[in-house]
Amino acid sequence: MDVICAIGDVRDRVRAARDEGRRVGFVPTMGALHEGHLSLVRRAAGDGCFVAASIYVNPSQFAAGEDLARYPRTLESDLARCRAEGVGLVFVPSDETMYGAAHATWVEVGEVTAGLCGAWRPGHFRGVATIVAKLFNVVQPDVAYFGRKDFQQLVTIRRMAADLDMPVEVVGCPTVRDADGLALSSRNAYLSPAERARALAIPAVLREADGRWRGGERRPGGLVAGLRERLASAVDSIDYFGVYHPETLAPADEAAPPGGNPVVALAARVGRTRLIDNVQLGIDPPPSSAT
Amino acid sequence: MDVICAIGDVRDRVRAARDEGRRVGFVPTMGALHEGHLSLVRRAAGDGCFVAASIYVNPSQFAAGEDLARYPRTLESDLARCRAEGVGLVFVPSDETMYGAAHATWVEVGEVTAGLCGAWRPGHFRGVATIVAKLFNVVQPDVAYFGRKDFQQLVTIRRMAADLDMPVEVVGCPTVRDADGLALSSRNAYLSPAERARALAIPAVLREADGRWRGGERRPGGLVAGLRERLASAVDSIDYFGVYHPETLAPADEAAPPGGNPVVALAARVGRTRLIDNVQLGIDPPPSSAT
Secondary structure (H helix, E strand, O other), rough: OOEEEHHHHHHHHHHHHHHHOEEEEEEEEHHHHHHHHHHHHHHHOOOOEEEEEEEOOOOOHOOOOOOOOOOOHHHHHHHHHHHHHOEEEEOOOHHHHHHOOOOOOOOOHHHHHOOOOHHOOHHHHHHHHHHHHHHHHOOOOOOEEEEEOOOHHHHHHHHHHHHHHOOOEEEEOOOEEEEOOOOOOHHHHOOHHHHHHHHOHHHHHHHHHHHHOOOOOHHHHHHHHOHHHHHHOOOOOOEEEEEOOOOOOOEOEOOOOOOOOOOEEEEEEEEEEEEEEEEEEOOOOOOOOOO | OOOEEEHHHHOOOOOOOOHOOEEEEEEEEEOOOOOHHHHHHHHHHOOOOEEEEEOOOOOHOOOOOOOOOOOOOOOHHHHHHHOOOOOOOOOOHHHHHHHHOOOOOOOOOOHHHHHOHHHOOOOHHHHHHHHHHHHHHOOOOOOOEEEOOOHHHHHHHHHHHHHHOOOOOOEEOOOOOOOOOOEEEEHHHOOOOOHHHHHHHHHHHHHHHHHHHHOOOOOOOHHHHOHHHHHHOOOEEEEEEEEEEHHHHHOOEOOOOOOOEEEEEEEEEEEEEEEEEEHHHHHOOOOOOOO
């Protein structure tokens, strides 16, 4: 496995893999790797790809006052996990490599970034779209893998790739959960045991909404009736909780039901930690839950 | 020469050229081709490239009230000229191909787009950057050629390509002028003979500024002293006229002289026609002039 800091060296390695007839699969990460990330790597490898990963905590997707400084950084164990999974190269750029002093270009993805997390994290999706555009241009993968846990991010990147005619296939992969139902996230490391116990209300309300859908409920109001209150009684605050169109992320209501299978998505704060989760009703496996 | 409307077909043709060991050179245009465009094609061919051109009047770079509807469209003669120059493929997409109904992604290049034409054409460079990003992703060229006549456009695209790590070399090519000194532009077709005669004040003032530079003048104020008035007496209005840093496009003044060779750039209106021109002092050949 090659650990590479320079853009030109990434391109050389990818070109060599392609010259050997390999498709190139890309897994961009911010490190602090967990089974969710590794599931993306395994999917890429299972698809027969030469797997390129990146580890870069992208400052432009953190707003002022967010957790950029304390975001977990576990490079050595991350690299060991990548090596164990057969990753071919890991791109580990510096801030200087990714953002020169004159950097002034931003990719803005428009309405799918306006609501949900976009309403609470100013500039977040601009930073995400820009760094992913850059990483796509560095790695030039055939296919890139993203977790469905960050559903709005996945929708944003799909929209960007389609709108800018990027020559890459974007694949969304299932959320990986711990046995108690909590979606894996690098930020779970921030939770105290008591906070973690309270956070289990998140998969619990998603499981309940999914169960109602599978039981035949189709009215957006009916899918989530009472659940915001149930969630609010466990967590410290709720940024958003609702039923959304799976491609536009428009809020679904009785007047505007989503076509197809809606997403129930939420962001909630437990202690100092902000957690997000979602389930696409009738499509994702129902979150298990200890509650 | 292949005339292609579909993105997938462009990629197939480019891949075939690359498989034959050719570098791919790209010349994006809005059609109404003149010797300026053809000089880009010849440069690409002279560099040994398989030459891909595009002809697309990009609506998103025209502000409301600009000349989108009357912009000259001369597809048949454009294609004949491309064929005569040995172009390998011409991409001629429809609006539907380039902008789906859900299109929501825009590339914003920041400060180099704020002044000069950017101050007079709201959204123009956003539209330019976005369509060029899209076309780069469609064609995936090794090198792309742009005229220096659209100097701010060239600076914007260089900035975008660097900031987003686009795997393409951006080459700026000299402005091509008619014998009377007027820079070639598709919009020159709008000029009446009397307007065209008045427009010759544009290359005249640029030639004067360049002559002062070559004569040793280095003070920004001294380079253009009296020239705005001379220009104003010939044209109907001046959007901007000044001395600018060649990479940042910051206005140069005595307190902030540009490093290296500054650009004298202007936009002026003659009748209903808006014309732009520029000269990088001491680098570009001096505009010839009949006045």
